[in-house]
Amino acid sequence: MLRRLLIILCLGLSSMMCLAVDLRVALDADPISLDPHEQLSEGGIQYSHAVFDPLVRWRQDGTFEPRLATSWEVQDERTLRLHLRQDVRFHSGNPLTAEDVLFTIERLKSSIDFKALFNVVQNVDKIDDYTVDIHTNHAYPLLLNILAYVFVIDKTFYEGRSEIVKFGQTFASTNVSGSGPFTVHDRVVGQRLTLIRNPDYWDTQSVGNVEQLELLPIRSDSTRLAALLTGDVDVISPVAPIDIARVQRTPNVKLLALTGTRIVMLQMNQARREEFQDIRVRRAMNLAVNQALIVEKILRGYGEPAGQLSSSAFWGHVSDLVPQSDLEQARELMKEAGYQDGFRVTMMAPNNRYMSDERVALAAAAMLAKINIQVDLKTFPKAQYFQFFDQQAADIMMLGWQSDTFDSNNIYEFVLACRDADTGMGAYNAGRVCDRKLDDAIMFANQEMDVAQRVALLRGIEMRAVDQAWVIPLYWQPIIWASKQHVDLESVVNFLNFPYWGDLHVNAP
Incomplete structure (x- = not known):
């Protein structure tokens, strides 16, 4: 159910009024871990886009959008230079620098699930605090593609306790310092993951107005749909094929199928x-x-x-x-x-x-x-x-x-x-x-x-x-989602099924 938190004055938007909202999303399962590098899975990447930031991310037209990397240029057939944002702070308060990028990519190369993606990276050189050169073992046509999976973590926060154990209990699986649009407020495994808007988020151009995002695992297709139809949640995914016709004929509910x-x-x-x-x-x-x-x-x-x-x-x-x-x-x-x-x-x-x-x-x-x-x-x-x-x-x-x-x-x-x-x-x-x-x-x-x-x-x-x-x-x-009519899912769900919740703008019902 969409609940109005407060009406606030939107600075920088000609003093227009905007609505900050809570959003409840029912999914078929919750992420196995709070560690963005533990499992290469759809649920894990969806979570990572909410709490962390990648170097680049996919636009809906298949091109790449700068995120933590503001620009890049090819130095030679095996080297790509990245320029980093200089106004990013992790949830811990630590500033993001090139050291965090080096630390993250080295960690990805040790992850059971991610190493096959990143073993092409020979090494990463720090040019200055906000510039890095990524060197590959050979010419590689998909380097930008894999940089969309570099969710940069806070070296100062994780160093010395960054062990990755798949399905294990580690510091990183239960503690978080990302740079993304939401911070982790509360997690009860198998019941809910509650995220709160990051008040210091660097992307001030985002139109997103979700203040609290609650991710609820509901395994049963029929129970998940009932939660949407009764107003207990605002968004569900997936929608079972047998339920699609019912969603389509329900007033004030819409289907997104890609x-x-x-x-x-x-x-x-x-x-x-x-x-x-x-x-x-x-x-x-x-x-x-x-x-x-x-x-x-x-x-x-x-x-x-x-x-x-x-x-x-x-x-x-x-x-x-x-x-x-x-x-x-x-x-x-x-x-x-x-x-x-x-x-x-x-x-x-x-x-x-x-x-x-x-x-x-x-x-x-x-x-x-x-x-x-x-x-x-x-x-x-x-x-x-x-x-x-x-x-x-x-x-x-x-x-x-x-x-x-x-x-x-x-x-x-x-x-x-x-x-x-x-x-x-x-x-x-x-x-x-x-x-x-x-x-x-x-x-x-x-x-x-x-x-x-x-x-x-x-x-x-x-x-x-x-x-x-x-x-x-x-x-x-x-890819099939269903939502309340005034939730603009079309603008944030891409062809890889990674919703960018931080950019979601929910209209008044």
């Missing part, structure tokens, strides 16, 4: 199951799963059936690679492989992370049963599920991947590359795929500056992934 590029897939662990090492079995499983039916019946048409990992927005997308559901051919391949009688496998999926994820997992299990693969399925809340995911605790795991760099190669290096704890490559490769030639192609694509040659490399990787049936692509998930 095309998404997150690919939801099933990964088959070849290290756990010998059967999955047989390409005929993997191809049979791909043919047995009917992606179009899942999108039509479960997602109610919201989503796009996937026959590959790269969405049409990415250079790696190959238009000829479409879903190929064929039950008879799948059964024939199982027979050729000597598994006509099938086998039993375990499968795990989240039940509050992706759109209708539990129902999709149940549908996929039923489809695999038609080729005599019996699936013992267990589903878990997001926070618990990803601990099992990291342990590769089942034969088949569900994963949804949003390319962090808005580029195909980000999917390949996290999901298909051989797992390497030192570099972070393959960090989300629960299928235990390992193809050294593929790794070489991923590496070459990360160095190729010629657009045509890079596109050819990326499409070659995509075609090999589909030919080898390393994963079962399911669908590309749309």
